[in-house]
Amino acid sequence: MSWKTQANAIWRICYFYGFLALRRAPLLFIAIFLTPLSFLFFLYVVAPHSALPFGVVGGILFSALFTGNGMMNDCAYLRLERQLQQVFITSPLRPMSWVLGMALGELAWTIPALALFIFVLSLIVSLSPIAVLGLIGVVLLTWLLATSLGFLISTFFRQLREIWPIGTVVFTSLSVLPPIFYSLAAVPERVRWAAFLAPSTFASQLADRVAGLPVTAVPAIPALSSVPFEVIGMVALTILFTLMAMRLARWREP
């Protein structure tokens, strides 16, 4: 199959697994933005209003990160319960085209939530078109990183029941604990560097910057809070996770 045909196949998978599913089960749309919206509502009630923009940016990144959770559960479900992954990869379709199609399908489900949060952000801070493009760039990197991780994890399980708690642990650790919904300034100065152990912190710092929100310094390692480090860190981590998914994912049972 040529690259053009592979690209068309990727689009078809995204269309029938993402857009068509969303059209036929609109509840998916609500389910996806309900959690970040709940966090946002909680922040709105208990935190000072200056924290609200961080919460909205958090909602954007949470939605992008949770595509990884969806990817993990869906890929495991389609492989273990429906055996459809086997049907699709025993064909001229390249296995990585299947993964990319599925990942784009997950992104398709998230588009309404992302649009909503970006719209809300534009109401509370002044967002230029360049800033919106910047946010979209951060979202795409975050989506690629999260879905690569989600797919990679999914290939190591033989039972669906085993995978659900893993998803909760991994993606909650990536999206709620690090400074996604709150500013890095809330983390004690001495341990602020530790937040960068989570790849999502890079995304959060970049997204805060792009949205024009104040970015907190890391006194222990000042370079951590510099733009080049954040950009290089985010891109490098995305490439690393993507390569890991390509190289380490189990396409064949051992």
Add this chain to the structure above:
Amino acid sequence: MEALVSRALSKTYRGSRGTVRALDAVDMSIAKGRLFAFLGRNGAGKTTFIKIATALLLPTSGTVELFGVDVVDHAREVREQIAIVPQEGKPFYHLTPREHIVEYLRVRGATGESAKNRAQEVLQGMGLVQYQDIPAMVLSGGLQQRTLVAMVLATEAPFLFLDEPTLGMDPFARRQVWEVIRRAARKGSTVLLTTHYLDEAEQLSEELSVIEGGHVLYQGTAEALKSKVHLEIRLQFEGGFTTQELASYGQVFTEHGRVTLLTTRGRVPELTQRALERKTAINVGPVTLEEAFLTLVGRTIEDEDAEAAP
């Protein structure tokens, strides 16, 4: 030309509860364009073989070649030539049967127009036309299975692996699927089919293989298998005889409360005479593939049990 050749193919599963040898030095070959049935009890090794041959599972040792290409070393090339109905696979819950076929064909590289035309043809052949626009989630289990099979058969891939494709289907639907499988074979596809319906294997296959405990016990035609067991006649007794007194005549088993004896042609007159003396009705007929299969596998199990006994 051979479409599939396996040489000394072995697979051992290792787990916390020990090791299981699922395939043990399996040598098998399937000629191009052949409709081939793979028979065996649950856990005999059929699905393991298919998973290895479709590059979904790595063998422990041995090789499998598909159209002369090694499955382990050249998985990508092999995958371009195949399509599989996995055992107990299910379709997407939100897609209709028509969408399943069209989208799968398009993902495999077909154009929109040809995918739609082919889908219509297969939906017709599989008796799915009246369900073509109903999402799979509201279809019955049998119709869902038919959808999955239709999606794969529509590809007319050079090699079709069908792992229990008619599981859960009614007899009418099974016959429709058989016809579509035959059509694919007529157009040149090689088909490897596993099934527990022995009538299906007999109806469809040009050649078959029987596997038990990871060993291939037999490869050849259904007719040759029946003659291999050396018991060509089936006698069913409506009472009047015990299994013990018939044991010396051949293979005896009880089915639906009736004593069934598989025996040779030469013993029939004597047994008929004895049945007449006892005023017992008997049914006489040729041994079926199912009975030949049971006899072949049953003997192997008995031999293994005898060897394992202290």
